Amino acid sequence: MKSYRTHLMLCAGTGCVSNGAYRIKAALEQELVKQNLQDEVAVVMTGCNGFCAQGPVMTVLPEGIFYQLLAEEDIPYLVEEHFLKGRPVKRLMFTPPAEKAPVPRMSDIGFFKKQRLIALRNRGLIDPEKIDEYIARGGYRALAKALTAMSREEIIEEIKKSGLRGRGGAGFPTGLKWELTAKQPGDEKFIVCNGDEGDPGAFMDRSIVESDPHSVLEGMVIGARAIGATHGFVYIRQEYPLALERLNLALGQARRYGLLGKDILGAGFDFDISVHRGAGAFVCGEETSLIGSLEGRPPEPRIRPPFPAESGVWGKPTCINNVETWATVPEIITRGSAWFSQIGTATSKGTKVFSLVGKVKNTGLVEVPMGITLREMVFDIGGGIQGDRKYKAVQTGGPSGGCIPASLLDLPIDYERLNEVGSIMGSGGMIVMDEETCMVDVARYFLEFLRDESCGKCTACREGVDVMYQIVSDICAGKGEESHIPLLEELGEAVKDGSMCALGGTAPNPVLSTLRYFRDEYEAHIKERRCPAGVCKALITYRIDPQKCKACLLCNRNCPQEAISGEKKKPQTIEQSKCIKCGVCRDVCKFEAVTVQ
């Protein structure tokens, strides 16, 4: 391949693409030609860099200079200054919120510093659409090792010893799952990659497939070899067009190189993978529902046992693992189980990918060693709370996870610790909430989601979640009664007990965990008809503080209801009967004169 002196690794993850990454690419290429640098500087489109909040982002290699929030009009100056004259442009670098000086190098930025990349080992370093770049970074070596130098039993033993547990949420030991499937009688077995990532605010699997699709395929072929599977399926959401495109591209490349299909790497092993696009039902992330959907049946869970390892797709032994689990497998085979198991905690080994979203300053995709504390996640990586407001809670595990309060910020993150405090690891969603988040409203939001997504098979989940949603909605609307709290707790337990799958089994978590840690907020809504965070519209009133009002009339002019009146140069007032509590007055006020109670 032709030599360049600089590679501009421009993020082409979904976040940066929607922020205009391809327009930046065009501008860069045009400007490089203008400066006659097209033979010296190459533009490389990579998968998600992780620092989505600052997109479009770009890393300049070999120096490792990180540019952020790029706009087309910055490009001519950037190309001339940095790529022609060698002077990095400070104003396009990241400046940590609390500091003044920009941090030029990606490796020095707090958001990246604490991360340790295993599943995302190639993110930002390769073009995900080029298999040669994956191979050049050591890709498919683990497969070669597994096919030529290891027996099926040895592969399984290595995964077992590594302590790898399912990254989809339940945390079942991966090696054990492989062993159970391998031991089943029969010639026809399947493996499935679960990429049905339905949690609102979660994008781990999407990013892995977008930034490094071959890592998933390689893991699957290794797994297939160990288990003795003949065919594999990637079940991926239709809503992920970029991931789908790159996955299909990767499958074609792997087939052309003989890494899929007949006689893989000349080692006499046959295996191929097909893609199944999911139609967007949250319940399909549950393995028995996923199997139903794959077979063309309605996606409804069924009772286990038999487990998919015994009877899965079309009744054949089937091993289902999540995208991140498959992507981790090749590294364990290459570097060995001892290397992997030294990372993490006693029961949870290795690293975990999280999508860190919500009220933190640095939102994005991060991979950290198990055992890292919530405090490190929120304050060191996340950079603290937006607007320096007070931290209130973090919700882990997606809609059916729990909310963890400030008193537990030093909790180390692993499967067991999260369960102990009433939450779950889940697939890795992490939503940070601040003092302006109403926990009752949060519970209402997730219940609404789960009520819509319940498949309806189990009465407890179908009816129970709906009733819980109505009760919590009533509390938010100021119609709460004191009997509601014990009723919610009783219902929550009933829904947990009476549901077949994990959707119903975890659906009450948002309510139960907020009742456990934020009961005072429920009580304020019910007894005092007050929303302490100022969110629930039925319980709040906007007022203008006459002491602070400077009579600038900004609120008056912006109110969509014309509810604000007052004479010129006199404090303004809000007519409550007209107010729809949209909050525009508060947003536009420069003197913080509008209060919510």
Place this chain on the structure above:
Amino acid sequence: MDKLRPEDLDKIADRMKNVMSLRQGAGRAKITVHMGTCGIAAGARKIMSAVLRSMDESAVKDVIVTTSGCAGLCSREPMLTVELVGEAPVKYVDVTEDKVKRIFAEHVVNGKIVPDYALAVGSEQTL
């Protein structure tokens, strides 16, 4: 493309070596072409092309090529600095395209400084 055998993976990696050593920022040598206004006026752009051409023609691919501003000795531009891993940087002055070929072959590939073109070993002190 033919179906791969395990040994072909190394061949692909070898073919991609210049790409990957650049991305990892690790190479046997770093060549800096000084691109101040003076350098560019004296022909530094051609020198850069010649450096990249030398690398394309050579089997040695793990060389980091970069630019920096004026080195302060404008009358002796174009200038380039060669820094082998673990050794002091060497500045070459009045560089031409032909000189680049010899510097690349002798210094970068074989590790022997070309005294005919070299100005000095080392850099100024910085804070």
